[in-house]
Amino acid sequence: MRIDTAAGSILCDPWVNPAYFASWFPFPDNSLLDWETLGDVDYLYVSHLHRDHFDAEHLKRFISKKATVLLPEYPTSQLEDELRELGFTSFFKTKSDEVHELDGGLKVMIQALISPTDGPIGDSSLWVEHDGVRVLNQNDARPTDLTRFNELGHVHAHMLQFSGAIWYPMVYELPQAAKTAFGKQKRDRQFDRTWRYIDDLKADHVFPIAGPPCFLDDSLWQFNDIFGDEGNIFPDQSVFMSEYAKVGGTNGIVLLPGSVTSLTDKSAETTHPTDVDEFFADKQAHLEEMRERKAPIIAAEKASWRHPEIDVLGEMKKRIEPLLEESIYMAQGVGGPVRFDLTDGFGPDGEVVESIVVDFPGKQVRPYADEKVRYRFKTGRALIEHLMYIDEGDWVNSLFLSCRFSAARIGQYNEFVYAFFKCLSEERLQYAEGWYDEHEKAVEAEDTVLGDWTVQRRCPHLKADLSRFGIVDGNVLTCQLHGWKFDLPSGRCLTSVGHKIRASKD
Ligand code: FES
Numbered sequence: 338m339r340i341d342t343a344a345g346s347i348l349c350d351p352w353v354n355p356a357y358f359a360s361w362f363p364f365p366d367n368s369l370l371d372w373e374t375l376g377d378v379d380y381l382y383v384s385h386l387h388r389d390h391f392d393a394e395h396l397k398r399f400i401s402k403k404a405t406v407l408l409p410e411y412p413t414s415q416l417e418d419e420l421r422e423l424g425f426t427s428f429f430k431t432k433s434d435e436v437h438e439l440d441g442g443l444k445v446m447i448q449a450l451i452s453p454t455d456g457p458i459g460d461s462s463l464w465v466e467h468d469g470v471r472v473l474n475q476n477d478a479r480p481t482d483l484t485r486f487n488e489l490g491h492v493h494a495h496m497l498q499f500s501g502a503i504w505y506p507m508v509y510e511l512p513q514a515a516k517t518a519f520g521k522q523k524r525d526r527q528f529d530r531t532w533r534y535i536d537d538l539k540a541d542h543v544f545p546i547a548g549p550p551c552f553l554d555d556s557l558w559q560f561n562d563i564f565g566d567e568g569n570i571f572p573d574q575s576v577f578m579s580e581y582a583k584v585g586g587t588n589g590i591v592l593l594p595g596s597v598t599s600l601t602d603k604s605a606e607t608t609h610p611t612d613v614d615e616f617f618a619d620k621q622a623h624l625e626e627m628r629e630r631k632a633p634i635i636a637a638e639k640a641s642w643r644h645p646e647i648d649v650l651g652e653m654k655k656r657i658e659p660l661l662e663e664s665i666y667m668a669q670g671v672g673g674p675v676r677f678d679l680t681d682g683f684g685p686d687g688e689v690v691e692s693i694v695v696d697f698p699g700k701q702v703r704p705y706a707d708e709k710v711r712y713r714f715k716t717g718r719a720l721i722e723h724l725m726y727i728d729e730g731d732w733v734n735s736l737f738l739s740c741r742f743s744a745a746r747i748g749q750y751n752e753f754v755y756a757f758f759k760c761l762s763e764e765r766l767q768y769a770e771g772w773y774d775e776h777e778k779a780v781e782a783e784d785t786v787l788g789d790w791t792v793q794r795r796c797p798h799l800k801a802d803l804s805r806f807g808i809v810d811g812n813v814l815t816c817q818l819h820g821w822k823f824d825l826p827s828g829r830c831l832t833s834v835g836h837k838i839r840a841s842k843d
Contacts, residue, residue: 338474338496338592339547342467344441345379347407348519349463349474353395355631356388356550357721358683358739359638362575362602363389364534364551364617366627367594371398380406380439381425382447382463384417384476385456387734389550396422397638406430409449409461412768417461424735434485436464443467448485450478452799453769457734464489470602473538477502477547479530479818481801483537494600495540498578499531500549501570504737507560508685510745520568526820527570528580531819533588533806539829542588542598542605545577553628554635557740563621575617639683644722649679650693652725654702660757660766661700666773667760670753670835671697679718685743690718697757709747712754730762750833782819787814792823797823797836814838 340347353372354596355362355444376399383391383406405427406420417428431437443464450652451459458480464471464486473486477498486492489826506519535543540716547794549571552560561574562569572580574591581589590598595610616623661668692705720736729735736742759765783794785804792814803820808815813831814823821832823840830836 339375339378340465340472340474342443342465344443344467345439347380347382347445347463347465348378348400348404349382349477350547351385351395351400352374352389352392353632354392355553355638356392356738358723358741359635359733360552360554360557360641360741361389361550362553362631364549364627365594365623370594375421376400378404380405380407380429382474383416383420384409384463384474384478385460386419386731387460387477387738388458389738390476391416391419393419393423396425397567402426407431407447409433409446409447409459410660411449411459412451413458413707413764415457415764422501423439433461436465436489441467446485447490448480450480451772453759453772454752454799455479455665457731457759458765458768462486464492466490470549470600472496472600474546475534479799481796481799481818482805483534490539492540493602494542494544494598494605495535495538496544496546497534498532499527499545500547500548501527501571502548502550502738503570504740504742504744505570506568507570508740508742508744509778510743517566517568520566520570523570523820524568524572525816527572528577529817531577532581532584532586536596537805541588542600543581543586544598545574545581545589546592549573551624551627552740553624555634556686558628560740561624563624564682565639566577570598573617573620575614584807609796642683642719642723644715644719644726647722647725649691649718649721649725650702650704653693653695653721653741656725656761657695657702658700660761660763661681661695662703663766664757664770666770666777667753667757667766668697668700671711671751672753672834673697674699674708676705676707676710676713677721678713678715679721680715681718683717683719684741685715685717687717689715711747711751713745714742715744716776730760730765731762732758734759748834749831753832784839786843789842790814791843792838792840795832797838798833814840816839 338349353368358385381404402424408430410433431447436446462475462478464473472494473492475497478484478541506516562571598607674694677693678689681690694705760769784791785794788809796816798821806817812825823838825840828837
């Protein structure tokens with residue numbers, strides 16, 4: 338999205354090239370826009386380092402290096418470092434939750450979220466004000482509430498995510514009926530969360546953005562929401578509009594690549610390059626056309642993944658064992674061995690040629706020894722070879738988001754498994770361990786009353802305000818921010834290990 342004002346233009350998260358092992362593509366396709374012109378901007382805002390927001394190749398080639406980068410306040414310098422490497426030299430370092438006035442009276446505020454589960458250690462939203470018109474590009478960030486933005490005055494346009502952007506539940510080795518049921522729950526939850534945010538901000542106009550991606554490789558094609566599957570977690574903008582109408586929403590505006598909205602404090606006038614309803618009615622045909630056109634890109638990427646000369650076990654040992662040694666919270670949180678079955682293909686299909694265990698209690702990486710494991714991942718050995726080859730420190734922002742794997746687990750979801758594999762560098766591991774340490778120690782003194790129950794006000798997961806996000810049904814509390822459930826009489830979290838809640842009945 339590009340925001341143009343009389344005091345300058347801001348380009349936000351220009352994503353064009355495929356991300357995550359060529360799995361995700363932007364839909365509708367935006368690669369044919371005039372990027373030379375669009376990239377000639379005064380400011381660049383990259384919300385976070387996820388590869389569907391930070392498109393290095395595109396930033397390098399098309400975005401003016403004269404642009405000043407509006408930088409979120411993150412605990413690590415990785416975003417700035419990577420942008421510098423691409424040739425950007427001018428940085429405006431914002432303070433989270435503080436309004437900054439730039440030239441010409443342009444005001445910006447970036448709220449940075451910094452828990453280990455936000456993006457690749459950091460996700461953010463951009464608030465902009467010029468000439469009395471206010472815009473919030475919430476993007477795919479999940480603030481616990483929107484209070485800080487509300488304090489700054491009525492917002493005229495609210496851009497936010499509404500679709501899924503994860504591998505759950507599709508990659509789990511579950512019976513189809515269970516997958517559909519979990520997917521449906523997730524799809525409903527995503528919409529509930531979106532309605533909650535929209536209702537919180539009460540902007541004049543709502544723009545569904547930041548997703549969903551489309552999948553053009555044959556092995557992932559089934560993830561596109563074109564088969565009438567109610568458990569598909571990737572509903573598109575047209576589905577957003579019909580669901581939004583069901584809850585009374587009348588102020589949604591869908592943008593296609595090339596659409597332009599002129600926004601004032603009184604109106605929003607939008608022009609489109611083509612009819613929006615017709616475009617989405619032809620979605621399957623558009624996807625098929627894209628699949629054909631992008632096939633050479635996928636083939637070229639696949640050809641670069643194999644590095645059979647790499648000793649995967651040896652390299653994993655070298656990289657991961659020192660981190661296991663240092664990890665306290667995450668290693669304890671995982672609490673058991675995690676197994677990687679590596680196939681001779683580019684995903685879970687194919688012959689398993691090697692099985693490796695990351696043994697969290699034993700602090701070792703070693704060959705699988707016919708033992709019971711909590712988590713098992715199955716993926717192509719070529720993908721892990723590639724991760725080793727490029728020295729990737731974040732397997733969430735590469736392997737897991739690619740959906741080119743399958744997973745099985747015993748028991749509940751364990752967020753520490755994914756948090757750990759996001760932190761395969763010294764800097765990130767130290768940061769995440771410190772964050773959990775503080776989080777664990779934080780005393781949650783405040784309570785709130787929900788129905789007959791008095792519960793701690795902040796969700797034990799990521800501190801959502803339960804007076805807004807909590808819903809009690811019988812003895813079960815659901816926090817709508819990420820959909821976690823808690824059994825109130827025992828306090829037990831029903832969604833993930835740990836995370837007990839304090840609750841009592843009046
Ligand atoms: S904050 Fe994530 S479920 Fe409550």
